[in-house]
Amino acid sequence: MSIESLRADIVEIGRRMYARGYTASNDGNISVRLDASRLLMTPKSVCKGFMTPDMMCVTDLDGKKLQGDRDPSSEMLMHLEVYRQRPDVQAVVHAHPPTATGFAVAGIPLNRAVLAEVLTTLGSIPIAEYATPSTRELPEAVRHYIKAHDGMLLANHGALTVGADLYAAYYKMETIEHFAHISLVARMLGRENLISRDEVERLQGLRDTYGIKAPAPICAPDEIAPGQASCQVVEAPASPGSRLVPSDNPDGEIRLTYRELQQLIEDAVRSLR
Numbered sequence: 143m144s145i146e147s148l149r150a151d152i153v154e155i156g157r158r159m160y161a162r163g164y165t166a167s168n169d170g171n172i173s174v175r176l177d178a179s180r181l182l183m184t185p186k187s188v189c190k191g192f193m194t195p196d197m198m199c200v201t202d203l204d205g206k207k208l209q210g211d212r213d214p215s216s217e218m219l220m221h222l223e224v225y226r227q228r229p230d231v232q233a234v235v236h237a238h239p240p241t242a243t244g245f246a247v248a249g250i251p252l253n254r255a256v257l258a259e260v261l262t263t264l265g266s267i268p269i270a271e272y273a274t275p276s277t278r279e280l281p282e283a284v285r286h287y288i289k290a291h292d293g294m295l296l297a298n299h300g301a302l303t304v305g306a307d308l309y310a311a312y313y314k315m316e317t318i319e320h321f322a323h324i325s326l327v328a329r330m331l332g333r334e335n336l337i338s339r340d341e342v343e344r345l346q347g348l349r350d351t352y353g354i355k356a357p358a359p360i361c362a363p364d365e366i367a368p369g370q371a372s373c374q375v376v377e378a379p380a381s382p383g384s385r386l387v388p389s390d391n392p393d394g395e396i397r398l399t400y401r402e403l404q405q406l407i408e409d410a411v412r413s414l415r
């Protein structure tokens with residue numbers, strides 16, 4: 143792919159991210175490998191919705207600027223770390239999509255077995271530990287998960303996705319935000335039926351059938367080893383013979399109609415007399 147078409151793709155993806163509300167003001171950043179030693183990256187301090195192809199920076203893999211009038215993204219260190227850890231990754235996208243970022247703020251990872259599509263593509267979406275944006279801390283936090291995941295939340299910050307090309311990385315950002323939105327709606331409705339472990343294993347087998355290149359296998363929470371994550375932890379209950387398992391949700395919301403609430407109050411008042 144020519145550098146001109148990659149510049150144009152970054153402009154288009156920036157426009158889509160801004161239009162969908164994944165970034166506000168100058169938030170977010172996008173990069174892509176040009177060849178074995180160079181990256182093309184969004185510049186710092188520009189709104190991703192209004193970029194032009196000439197604004198992009200060319201850097202080497204250590205972050206030294208080789209070409210461009212502007213300085214590279216303030217989150218360049220995080221991008222460099224991803225390319226260092228994942229030779230298979232060609233593009234990196236970072237944004238603050240509001241529902242997914244809400245989960246990142248609440249400290250709730252998107253790791254429940256809920257949607258088959260998400261399980262076959264991204265697997266689980268963990269939360270990288272809180273790090274001050276644009277410091278050395280952020281690549282360190284990302285390093286823990288990046289070998290085994292193509293998408294993650296960044297605690298109290300946003301989300302990061304990677305892919306085999308710019309659009310693959312961007313679509314994973316869309317998938318994360320869409321999944322977060324669906325999870326939020328299900329939890330507001332008070333119930334979240336989970337896909338059983340057997341079915342998760344069946345879905346994992348489908349990755350090969352569909353030619354989906356997942357960076358790591360899906361595993362159960364008790365299979366994780368300390369250190370850098372080597373598998374995708376998915377919460378899926380063992381329930382032989384069933385594919386969906388009703389949620390066991392002791393902390394779930396209780397909903398009452400106005401009449402039921404009034405009855406409870408009347409009963410309580412009566413018991414006090």
Ligand SMILES: [Zn+2]
Nearest residue numbers: 170275299300
């Ligand atoms: Zn950010």
